[in-house]
Amino acid sequence: MLEKLIIVRYGEIGVKSPKVRGRFERRLIENIKTVIGDKIEIKQGRIFIYPQDLNKTLESLQKIVGIVSFSPAVVTHTDHDSIKELIEAYITELVTDGSFSSKDSFAVRCRRVGNHDFTSQEMAAYAGSVVHGITESKVNLSNPDFKLFVEVRGDKTYVYHEKIQGLGGLPLGTQGKVIALVSGGIDSPVATFLMMKRGCSVTMVNFNNHPFTSGSSEKILKMHKKLKEYSVGSKLKLYQVDYGEYLQKCKEEAPERMTCVLCKSGMYQIAEKIARKEGALAIVDGSSLGQVASQTLPNILATRYSTSMPVLSPLIGLDKVEIENIGKKIGTFDISILPDGGCSAAPKHPETNAVLPLVLETLEKIDAENEFDKAIDGIKLLKK
Amino acid sequence: MLEKLIIVRYGEIGVKSPKVRGRFERRLIENIKTVIGDKIEIKQGRIFIYPQDLNKTLESLQKIVGIVSFSPAVVTHTDHDSIKELIEAYITELVTDGSFSSKDSFAVRCRRVGNHDFTSQEMAAYAGSVVHGITESKVNLSNPDFKLFVEVRGDKTYVYHEKIQGLGGLPLGTQGKVIALVSGGIDSPVATFLMMKRGCSVTMVNFNNHPFTSGSSEKILKMHKKLKEYSVGSKLKLYQVDYGEYLQKCKEEAPERMTCVLCKSGMYQIAEKIARKEGALAIVDGSSLGQVASQTLPNILATRYSTSMPVLSPLIGLDKVEIENIGKKIGTFDISILPDGGCSAAPKHPETNAVLPLVLETLEKIDAENEFDKAIDGIKLLKK
Incomplete structure (x- = not known):
């Protein structure tokens, strides 16, 4: 099985002043650390958790206020060959465990932060061709049965297909x-x-x-x-x-x-x-x-x-x-x-x-x- | 087209003392009457509206607080032959306008208020056989594509298939x-x-x-x-x-x-x-x-x-x-x-x-x- 990390998104903190934002982010990470013993880092408005026990960590995140959503993801270097290899392994795993079937229509959503010699659309099309190469599934951009997310952040590229909703709100303890x-x-x-x-x-x-x-x-x-x-x-x-x-x-x-x-x-x-x-x-x-x-x-x-x-x-x-x-x-x-x-x-x-x-x-x-x-x-x- | 009336349900009023409840019901009806010129009556915890222009009245009901849900319905006398005739006409109309197809699975939900020589389950089974007689659709009680509601209230029986959600809450003006x-x-x-x-x-x-x-x-x-x-x-x-x-x-x-x-x-x-x-x-x-x-x-x-x-x-x-x-x-x-x-x-x-x-x-x-x-x-x- 591929090794997973978890991408954690937090919401309203994003719109606050840098000072308030920093305080809120630090508090959210502290709160997470009280129940999760895993390695945690924060980068570009996202928290990355490297879990020892994926399911246990996912369960803990469900109960932490201030988290808007989170995704178990896999990561590789930002180059076409590495991304292809990762998507192939990821999709093969999903097909094996029944999360994705060749009958399902699909779409790739790509987000990009940083400078790259390709656009988000180009990467989405590339990733789509990799998926199609494995499952021969049909693309349906407007109403797909299955969505694959490719998030390119500098020299790292994250791939995931689930967005699990968190409780939302603000980090506990930031409001007195x-x-x-x-x-x-x-x-x-x-x-x-x-x-x-x-x-x-x-x-x-x-x-x-x-x-x-x-x-x-x-x-x-x-x-x-x-x-x-x-x-x-x-x-x-x-x-x-x-x-x-x-x-x-x-x-x-x-x-x-x-x-x-x-x-x-x-x-x-x-x-x-x-x-x-x-x-x-x-x-x-x-x-x-x-x-x-x-x-x-x-x-x-x-x-x-x-x-x-x-x-x-x-x-x-x-x-x-x-x-x-x-x-x-x-x-x-x-x-x-x-x-x-x-x-x-x-x-x-x-x-x-x-x-x-x-x-x-x-x-x-x-x-x-x-x-x-x-x-x-x-x-x-x-x-x- | 069959002539429709509208069954209106209101929520929390139901649990209040008879005195408060009467005041809330009167206020809700008064409020409805300020925008709807139709005949209105109240019986057994439901409001019945006999609309001149069905769509206009439905649209007005969407904006009235204190209403939990409402259903355009048809009504007949509570006897098996009349109910059969009504359901046949109702289902035929739905098949014609495309709201129900023979490919859809269906279920009948029956509710009964008063004394009758049949149980709710018996009436549901009877109504189900009438529907099946027209469309030959399959029954699916747990997860049907289409639900038919048969509400037997004393000597009147109401048939409908839609529950349109209202705004909920309490009648405007009852809380100061x-x-x-x-x-x-x-x-x-x-x-x-x-x-x-x-x-x-x-x-x-x-x-x-x-x-x-x-x-x-x-x-x-x-x-x-x-x-x-x-x-x-x-x-x-x-x-x-x-x-x-x-x-x-x-x-x-x-x-x-x-x-x-x-x-x-x-x-x-x-x-x-x-x-x-x-x-x-x-x-x-x-x-x-x-x-x-x-x-x-x-x-x-x-x-x-x-x-x-x-x-x-x-x-x-x-x-x-x-x-x-x-x-x-x-x-x-x-x-x-x-x-x-x-x-x-x-x-x-x-x-x-x-x-x-x-x-x-x-x-x-x-x-x-x-x-x-x-x-x-x-x-x-x-x-x-």
Whole structure:
């Protein structure tokens, strides 16, 4: 079998200033190196990995944010004879393993960087004739069954046929730290992932509503483990806040319908306190407008009012089905739907039209600030 | 040609409480009626439209948020003979117009609501035998070329083969009002659309940075016209704020690198003032974390600090290419990329790590509040 290297493409970094770009590239390579022990080099806006175990490395690359796509490839010197020899060996291998059949139509796409005594079109035509010489397949430039990519970069020429899609986004850790409110539900893990994808280092905060929930941490630990797979190159701390006492107080001393609003407001306020300790600059949550009773505009306004830190809600404009699809893709959905009994503190008719002055007055009346301080004092670090 | 009706499916409304659901359904029907003059009825969680001009109505439904999918269908009484006759006529028409050929494999999917003396499986088998009787096509249940849907609802049976995807989301106007900051760029129109999709009535606010931009309103008017296509059932007001004088002051009296931060902070503060007048409860913008220099976490924190209203950024967790794809789908992208010369107020090295106290102090020093009041006084309503 031919020896493969992997060409890794990264996206938005490309358009940034040289300084920012350099920082992003270095961080992406550092992140890759934490899970991949192979030789890595960066050249002309591409990362080249020389894997010891190809499949294992390909699998690891699937989970690294900031990578747009990658291709297992073979390489040779940029001269017609070497390229011919390489393509012959490459195509013969694909025909043998069934990836390419003589019945398939094909096209060669050529890209060229540097100065050469041939054009990209000429090289594509040359490579096409080599392929045809082996398989006698038909050329179909507009809608081929099989595409062969020939990338000529200076004195090296790379040949590949697969472009595997990566997660996209920006390298983890280039965008600073955020606090993510994460439950065992469907939405908040997806929101957390999206902000990791945009380059944030995340600290997860989970609220334990016992005795209004089972109090078990099993589900959130499973969720943490799944999200940790994508946290390549950054820690993913998990804090848990005992929240039952505050909820008990809300139920006893505030109008019943306000429980969810007071609950959410408290989560943001506690998250802000944690953020200041952790050096995080924003709070992330899974709000999706109108999806459930607590996510109306009046409730969003009232629950966020007491927080001076930005609350980022990457799902705010998405439909449930779109959120579920992301959750399925990243593997959080199957954990989210494990039964957990829900929260019994939620009233039958929760407030959907919160009135800000009333919310502020009630928080004052029940001395919520004091409850939040107690909750912070009792915070547990479940995962470092 | 057989006379068609259209079955319209709506999504998330289905899971809401009966009261909320009734309100959402009424609003969706009202919205549809503003553009479609056909007879409409609602039954068992579906809307049925009896169109005078099928194609025109189908085209209109594409632009109405809150609709998940719709199918042109034919209908008859629920008895075997009538169903057989209808399917024969329907399939014959599809064979004639080339939508279905005898070479295609097929499957029948049957859904049943109500009490009948047959099961869904039995009806599917029966309908399948009718189709086979005409075309002699092969049945393929797992991966058919062609699917026929038979929906038995009480004494009516509907037959169709197409499910056209709608925009999804919630009916426009069910989620209250927001102010959207809209430029002629790629992102903010997409953000605006996503919040319309989630049911918000939007008031657009555009900032005219003349003399730092051309000052022409042509592009924003084009953008408004495009977004207005999706604003079925709600107004889409467009305000324009003259912003050049404030920017001039920023450039003259504040450190040069802070111009963009001061610009964005002012936009939110002015948007909040407009929101209070308009009864809007949130501000929407096109921020996407890390996409450009102004969209770092420190800048987001500093620019939003002086606003007590929630800022919703539905693109905060999306990549540029994902945003562009939505823009292309809804038709805003082609307008966004029309050349407009950009904004010459932007410094060569804009602040990417804004320091909150310094931003607040600078806003104070340049008496920004006064500039914002002046800007509000001179606001123009470009579209009612």
